[in-house]
Amino acid sequence: xxxxxxxxxxxxxxxxxxxxxxxxxxxxxxxxxxSRIRIVRSEIDGxxxxxxxxxxxxxxxxxxxxxxIGAIExxxxxxxxxxDEERCIGCRRCVNACPYGAIVVDPDTHxxxxxTLCDGEPKCVxxxxxxxxxxxxxxxxxxxxxxxxxxxxxxxxxxLASSSVEREE
Amino acid sequence: MAYLYGGTILRIDxxxxxxTRVPTSKYAKQYIGGRGINARILYEEVGPEVKPFDPxxxxxxxxxxxxxxxxxxxxxTDMMAKSPVTNLIGNANMGGNWSAELKYAGYDNIVIxxxxxxxxxxxxxxxxxxxxxxxxLWGKDTYETPKLIxxxxxxxxxxxxxxxxxGENRVVFASIQSCVGDSGARxxxxxxxxxxxxxxxxxxxxxxxxxxxxxxxLEVCREIHDTVKSAEFYDEVxxxxxxxxxxxxxxxxxxxxxxxxxxxxxxxxxxxxxFRKFWDKFGYKRSGCFGCPVHCMENYRVPQIGNTVISxxxxxxxxxxxxxxxxxxxxxxxxxxxxxxxxxxxxAITLAWLMELYEEGIITAEDTDGVPxxxxxxxxxxxxxxxxxxxxxxxxxxxxxxxxxAQRLDEIVPEKRRRGKSTKYWAMQVNxxxxxxxxxxxxxxxxAYAIGRRSDLIGDYDAxxxxxxxxxxxxxxxxxxxxxxxxHAYKEAERxxxxxxxxxxxxxxxxxxxxxxxxxxxxxxxxxxxCKWHTDWLFLPLMPEHxxxxxxxxxxxxxxxxxxxxxxxxxxNLERSxxxxxxxxxxxxxxxxxxxxxxxxxxxxKGLVLEKDKFEKMKDEYYxxxxxxxxxxxxxxxxxEDCGLKDVAESLKKQGLLHVE
Numbered sequence: 001x002x003x004x005x006x007x008x009x010x011x012x013x014x015x016x017x018x019x020x021x022x023x024x025x026x027x028x029x030x031x032x033x034x035s036r037i038r039i040v041r042s043e044i045d046g047x048x049x050x051x052x053x054x055x056x057x058x059x060x061x062x063x064x065x066x067x068x069i070g071a072i073e074x075x076x077x078x079x080x081x082x083x084d085e086e087r088c089i090g091c092r093r094c095v096n097a098c099p100y101g102a103i104v105v106d107p108d109t110h111x112x113x114x115x116t117l118c119d120g121e122p123k124c125v126x127x128x129x130x131x132x133x134x135x136x137x138x139x140x141x142x143x144x145x146x147x148x149x150x151x152x153x154x155x156x157x158x159x160l161a162s163s164s165v166e167r168e169e
Numbered sequence: 170m171a172y173l174y175g176g177t178i179l180r181i182d183x184x185x186x187x188x189t190r191v192p193t194s195k196y197a198k199q200y201i202g203g204r205g206i207n208a209r210i211l212y213e214e215v216g217p218e219v220k221p222f223d224p225x226x227x228x229x230x231x232x233x234x235x236x237x238x239x240x241x242x243x244x245x246t247d248m249m250a251k252s253p254v255t256n257l258i259g260n261a262n263m264g265g266n267w268s269a270e271l272k273y274a275g276y277d278n279i280v281i282x283x284x285x286x287x288x289x290x291x292x293x294x295x296x297x298x299x300x301x302x303x304x305x306l307w308g309k310d311t312y313e314t315p316k317l318i319x320x321x322x323x324x325x326x327x328x329x330x331x332x333x334x335x336g337e338n339r340v341v342f343a344s345i346q347s348c349v350g351d352s353g354a355r356x357x358x359x360x361x362x363x364x365x366x367x368x369x370x371x372x373x374x375x376x377x378x379x380x381x382x383x384x385x386x387l388e389v390c391r392e393i394h395d396t397v398k399s400a401e402f403y404d405e406v407x408x409x410x411x412x413x414x415x416x417x418x419x420x421x422x423x424x425x426x427x428x429x430x431x432x433x434x435x436x437x438x439x440x441x442x443x444f445r446k447f448w449d450k451f452g453y454k455r456s457g458c459f460g461c462p463v464h465c466m467e468n469y470r471v472p473q474i475g476n477t478v479i480s481x482x483x484x485x486x487x488x489x490x491x492x493x494x495x496x497x498x499x500x501x502x503x504x505x506x507x508x509x510x511x512x513x514x515x516x517a518i519t520l521a522w523l524m525e526l527y528e529e530g531i532i533t534a535e536d537t538d539g540v541p542x543x544x545x546x547x548x549x550x551x552x553x554x555x556x557x558x559x560x561x562x563x564x565x566x567x568x569x570x571x572x573x574x575a576q577r578l579d580e581i582v583p584e585k586r587r588r589g590k591s592t593k594y595w596a597m598q599v600n601x602x603x604x605x606x607x608x609x610x611x612x613x614x615x616x617a618y619a620i621g622r623r624s625d626l627i628g629d630y631d632a633x634x635x636x637x638x639x640x641x642x643x644x645x646x647x648x649x650x651x652x653x654x655x656x657h658a659y660k661e662a663e664r665x666x667x668x669x670x671x672x673x674x675x676x677x678x679x680x681x682x683x684x685x686x687x688x689x690x691x692x693x694x695x696x697x698x699x700c701k702w703h704t705d706w707l708f709l710p711l712m713p714e715h716x717x718x719x720x721x722x723x724x725x726x727x728x729x730x731x732x733x734x735x736x737x738x739x740x741x742n743l744e745r746s747x748x749x750x751x752x753x754x755x756x757x758x759x760x761x762x763x764x765x766x767x768x769x770x771x772x773x774x775k776g777l778v779l780e781k782d783k784f785e786k787m788k789d790e791y792y793x794x795x796x797x798x799x800x801x802x803x804x805x806x807x808x809x810e811d812c813g814l815k816d817v818a819e820s821l822k823k824q825g826l827l828h829v830e
Contacts, residue, residue: 013456013464016266017394020239020460024380024387030238031273031377041266042325043349046312046507047468047476048456107375123387127239127394129407129462 002079002138005037005115005122007052011132014041014050018124018133025123026116027106034106036115037124037133052133054124055102055115057081063094063103063114071112079138080117088112172381173234173723175275178206179298181291183365184224184283186300193277199813201733203233204260204695205740206278207249211258212747212817214282221253221357222339222364224284230271230330230370231278233698237269237378237460239390240719241397241711242700244268244458246330246347252356252623253341253364254515254570255600257748259356260623262695264458265347267372270328272698274374285366290331292322293372303368308334310508311346318371331369332359333510335558339363340568342515342603346507350466350478351458354512356602356623381725389718393711394462401657402708403463410455410465412444415484417639422772424485424606440644444484447496463702463709469500477504482605486517490606491524492544502551509558516554518603519567519574522596524549529595531586532578538562572601600624600757609760610769610779611638613680616787619758620684620802622744636708637672641773665705674774677783681790689713692737739812741795742804746817749826755802758788798829805829 019035027034037054057074061081064072071087072094074080083103088111094103095112103114115122117135125133136144178191196206207229219225228250235243246268252259271279274295281291288303306314315329328348336343336359343359344352353359380386397403405413418424437446451471456478457464466480477500487493487502506513520542526532527542534541538556540563542549556564566577575593582592597604602624609615618625636658640651659672662679665686671679687706693716694701703711713730720728745753765781792799796808803826809818821827 010454013454015457015461015464016269016459017239017462020243021387021390023377024239024383024390028383029377029379031375032269033273033375034377043315045476046349046478046504047453047470048349048478050456127391129394129398130464 002057003117003120003135004057004079004138004141005054005117005125006134006136006141006144007054008132008134009051011130012039012050012052013130013132014039014048015129017127017129018052021123021127022115025118027113034113036102036113038101053100053102055081055098056100057115057117062097062099063112066093066097068093075116078117078120081114082116083112083114085109085111172379172725173238173720174202175232175272175277175376177276178278178280179276179293180280180282181298181300182283183281183285183289183300183367186285188298188300197234197277199736200740201234201696201736202277203231203236203245203698204247204249204262204692205736207231207247207260208258208740208744208747210278210280211249211251212743215251217751219251221251221256221259221361224282224365226251226361226364227280227282228358228361228365229278229280231698232268232272233277233696234723235716235719236698237272238380238719238723239387239460240699240716241390241393241460241462242458242703243460243698245694245698245700246271246353247695247698248345248353248358250358250361251751252602253339253360254357254602255624257600257751257753258623258744259358259361261345261353261355261358262701263345263347263351263353264461264700265328265330265349265351266459267328267330267347267370268698269459270372270374272374272378273376274372275376276374279370281362281365281367283365288337288366288368290318290369290371291367292318293370293374295374295376303366306331306368307337310334311510312349312508314369315348315371318369322371324373327371327373329369329371331510332363332367333508333558335509335511335568336360336363337368338558338560338568340511340557340560341570342512344506344510344512346510350456350468350480350507352507352510352512354514355625357512359510380723382722385722386719389722393715393719396710396715397462397703400708400710406465406702406707406709407455407463409445409448410467411481412448412467412484413442413643413645414635414639415481416442416444417643418607418635419485419489420642420772421639422769422774423608423611423635423638424489443488443494443496447500451500458700461700463700465702471497471500471504474501475504475508477507479503482514485606486513487550490517490521491550493550494545495547498547498551502554505551505554505558511554511558514605515603516557518597518606519571520550520553522571522603523553523574525595526578526592531588531592531595532582536563536578536581570601571596571598571603594761594763597761599760600753604760608769609764610767610777611674611774612677612779612784612787613674613684615760615764615779615784616680616791617684617687618760619784619788620791622688622741622748638674638774661705661708674777677787681787681794685791685794688741689734689737692740693733696736696740697733735812738795739814742809742812743814743817745795745797745802746804746809746814746821749801749803749821750824753802755788755792755800758802801826801828803828 019032022035071084090110244264288307290303311333314331344354453468523542557567578592640654662672666679666682668679670676691701
């Protein structure tokens with residue numbers, strides 16, 4: 001069964017540690033510009049907003065569909081879409097096709113670079129200090145989401161109960 | 170400089186718009202980076218004849234070899250100039266994203282000199298450096314400025330540090346703000362940048378940091394992150410920051426009002442502080458600096474007032490220090506400090522001083538533009554803050570610092586009302602620098618303030634004592650927890666000092682060793698470009714060996730913890746010699762006279778006294794430990810030569826300051 005990296009936006013503090021771990025492991029240097037996961041950050045009127053963006057390993061991958069020479073293939077073990085570095089010609093069709101900005105052509109190597117799930121042990125997940133990133137079995141992502149909504153519902157019930165107690169008092 | 174470093178020091182003279190580049194290798198071996206390189210350049214180029222706002226004064230910014238890497242807390246920018254507050258070393262250190270970006274652009278330090286004719290900002294895009302017109306940015310606050318620069322340059326990824334109107338107006342304790350929530354606020358760095366007519370430094374860097382042994386470096390960083398996250402204090406600081414500890418400091422008499430403050434607010438029945446309630450109501454989310462697993466900062470959204478990122482000393486200063494219980498007023502003030510670029514600590518301590526003078530009947534409303542300086546008064550706090558930023562009325566004196574205020578008040582207040590003393594007698598300051606609120610009647614604090622390398626304690630902070638001090642008032646802790654905290658603090662104090670009673674606030678033993686050690690550790694973090702919060706400075710466990718391991722893997726050459734300790738001591742001697750050349754001697758290493766032999770008035774440590782003669786003995790002990798002569802507190806020739814500063818010994822000798830050959 002495939003695993004995927006999920007993002008919890010509420011937990012992300014925007015520390016960029018995922019980018020540093022990714023680029024150090026995969027590109028052998030500390031450089032957010034070369035990371036396959038990217039923290040998009042905005043500062044608006046004194047507040048910090050951050051969102052991690054990364055490859056969703058799409059079921060219908062536009063990068064793979066658009067590649068003119070078929071240099072992107074899915075790894076059978078991890079489910080990750082992998083760029084064949086020998087064959088990639090750096091034409092950027094995948095870059096234009098990806099709806100997430102999650103694949104780039106590296107300015108130094110001139111070939112496409114994207115998340116490989118680190119062969120099933122993603123370093124971004126390992127280093128994330130807030131567990132904002134998780135490596136989850138693909139078929140369980142929605143289960144987790146559904147459980148989260150019931151947790152919120154129960155929390156709400158608790159608030160209601162406590163406020164009714166207050167009213168009675 | 171193939172690894173870890175950007176490789177270049179950027180030098181900009183804004184008078185004639187000259188840009189030059191110097192290889193970092195000229196300094197890196199001996200001075201490592203960050204504060205080390207800044208201090209050396211300041212020593213070489215800014216002599217005693219230079220005044221802080223002269224074109225010859227420089228302001229240096231530096232990251233460090235570990236900035237921008239996966240090392241824990243790799244976010245720090247150190248900045249240094251001759252200070253308009255103390256006329257000695259001015260130094261501030263801030264987090265954010267800017268430090269890493271500067272490294273990625275290929276630079277380790279930036280040195281700015283001269284005075285530009287018109288307002289300018291500096292734009293660095295990797296190798297391209299440009300000095301651009303900033304007339305349209307002048308007067309803008311520190312929230313608008315980065316936004317306008319990003320729009321103008323059409324690049325949302327640019328990282329900006331800038332000054333606000335306070336820096337433009339040369340308010341001596343103006344800050345430099347980084348992106349959001351981080352300030353280099355102490356000792357007037359914003360005023361120096363403002364005096365040069367430089368509004369901002371905008372950086373975009375994409376080159377990354379090269380690592381000699383990437384796999385090893387990853388392993389070391391994994392160990393370091395695990396070490397930080399497994400620390401006992403990590404859980405609290407990463408979940409609620411230090412807002413509760415700050416509150417406990419206030420309650421225990423350890424912080425706020427230099428003990429002038431005889432009452433303090435309390436935790437409520439549920440153990441919540443005013444800060445916690447404010448956080449519950451207006452908190453948006455936690456955030457942290459680049460590369461930091463601790464995320465010690467709170468993001469707030471308050472309707473009508475605006476957004477602010479808050480941590481640490483921003484909590485107790487404009488609240489209990491000035492006896493302000495109005496959380497909305499506090500928030501408005503902190504927001505104003507951030508936006509207009511001014512140090513909230515200096516402001517609060519200066520206001521608290523005026524409030525004490527007012528309470529004691531020494532000054533009247535007439536002396537301060539008709540505003541009664543009453544404790545907690547909105548007009549006095551927010552009103553004076555705004556007047557200071559814009560240099561209006563009495564704010565014009567406040568903007569020039571405590572000495573200027575004292576001079577003014579001494580002129581207009583009759584001597585009899587002042588009880589024959591200067592109004593400065595009541596000011597909580599060291600060398601004109603408003604002290605942090607932490608109570609100097611605790612002996613370790615007193616020593617740290619007095620010998621502090623920038624005339625305040627925060628760099629040489631005696632963290633371990635604080636746990637002992639505030640444990641009695643910490644409401645979430647059971648008696649067993651309290652006992653545990655105290656035992657932990659005693660154990661740590663003993664580990665550092667080698668003395669069993671070093672943790673005891675009543676004892677003078679071991680304090681010198683602790684203050685010395687914290688100074689060494691924070692010297693290392695400031696040189697390598699990482700956050701001191703991850704060390705003994707704040708109960709987190711990184712030791713010199715951790716930094717050495719990362720440097721070794723990153724640089725591909727063996728560096729030991731001992732090497733870093735030596736480098737840090739060298740830096741201390743360099744900075745001390747610089748200050749000696751600028752007139753600092755033993756007599757300047759002190760705290761306000763009124764704090765001696767004056768018992769703590771409230772809290773669990775009520776009655777504790779700082780004895781002057783024992784304080785002077787601690788200074789003797791500290792000087793001996795550092796290899797400084799006891800009479801003057803200046804490094805001896807042997808001390809300087811042993812750490813490779815022979816030329817510094819020669820320049821001290823030339824000035825007749827090398828008292829022990």
